[in-house]
Amino acid sequence: MDIYNTNTLINEQTGNLAFKLSSFEDDCQFCSLNRFNYYSLIWIKEGSGTAQIDFAEFDFTAGTLFALAPYQPFVLNEKEKLEGVVLNFHPDFFCIHKHHEQVACNGVLFNNIYSPPYFCVDDGTRREFEMILSQMKSEVQKADLAQYELLVSYLKIFLITASRAKAKQQPESLQDTPDEKEPFILQKLKDLIETHFKSIHSAGEYADMLNISPKALAKITKNHFNKTMTNLISERIVIEAKRELYLTDKSVKEIAFDLGYDDEHYFSRFFKNNADISPKMYRDTVGFARAMA
Missing domain, CATH: 1.10.10.60 (Homeodomain-like)
Structure with a gap:
């Protein structure tokens, strides 16, 4: 495994992961079954492969962002070497249920049984993601005043941006059907x-x-x-x-x-x-x- 640029915050009360931002470049980073007790946003920047998530299987290419809820089972089998970014956060760090009206990601990014748990990141969204992730990385390394509040704000912006991008793509899934x-x-x-x-x-x-x-x-x-x-x-x-x-x-x-x-x-x-x-x-x-x- 070759993970680098890992930035992690730990919940001092529970000892559990609270927030983590990491880059990966690895031949088999997610090739075995994963079930994490936190949310995972996995942005595939390079490479391609097949994803097995819950009961379904999907092909994916570079530019795919996966959004996975706690304990949602997944495996990413690569065809071409994978590189990308992973953003993890525990529900105690940020609860999408409690803040649903603020970020509207529950039912769009997460917990939608009718839509695949991923979408393709276009150029405009990619630029926004890069800017937000850069700010997150800088903040998580500071341990400065109001760090938690600022990181949550950046996370909200990231989730809103991702939810908007995915929502634009969702209607297309029902259009190309021969049966009206x-x-x-x-x-x-x-x-x-x-x-x-x-x-x-x-x-x-x-x-x-x-x-x-x-x-x-x-x-x-x-x-x-x-x-x-x-x-x-x-x-x-x-x-x-x-x-x-x-x-x-x-x-x-x-x-x-x-x-x-x-x-x-x-x-x-x-x-x-x-x-x-x-x-x-x-x-x-x-x-x-x-x-x-």
Whole structure:
């Protein structure tokens, strides 16, 4: 591994990583399965490869920025040598849920089951990123007065810039389809999932509500989301569970019941199978009602 220009802040209360900015030039920096307990923004400046994230696989080239939430599993398999920048921050350093109205990145960059967790950085955005990252690097090395507040401000600007860039690209994903009916079905499907994911966990029931066959629905979700219907439902449930574990002091049993699971142990197994970590461990390592303070 060859990581250089690493700038890290540690949370003195927990001993965990709070903020980290690093450059990388490495043959296998992310080639094994990664699940971090903090947010990761990985900007691929040079190289290409294949990314495996959650249940899907994507090809990527130079200029791609990946946005990954805590414990979101990912592997980057390079075809051409990768070089780039990584920006990590823990939810205790900056909570995207608490500051959603300020940065609007939750549901755009992070925690969007309908959109790939990456976008292509154009020349204008690249210049803005370079300027912000330079300011971050300078500030993280100072340990000066109000360092935390200034770094959070730079992080907000970076997230807003990235969210705007990705939002401009999102509408394109539904346009190049030969079936004019499919964009309507996709939007209807999103609305149904957002309305019913806590109570309806069966792919077949969503197909019934859309008046199409389960096979037709499976084809649509595979073509447009590169996921199965079961994957979409599971991811949406896990995202909500993570949000509740972090933002509230509800017990795992209460969260399970709110998400349509009468059996706490069954829900815990479901969560661990999808997040590769137990609900308790997620709360212990990512946070517990700290965002409400």
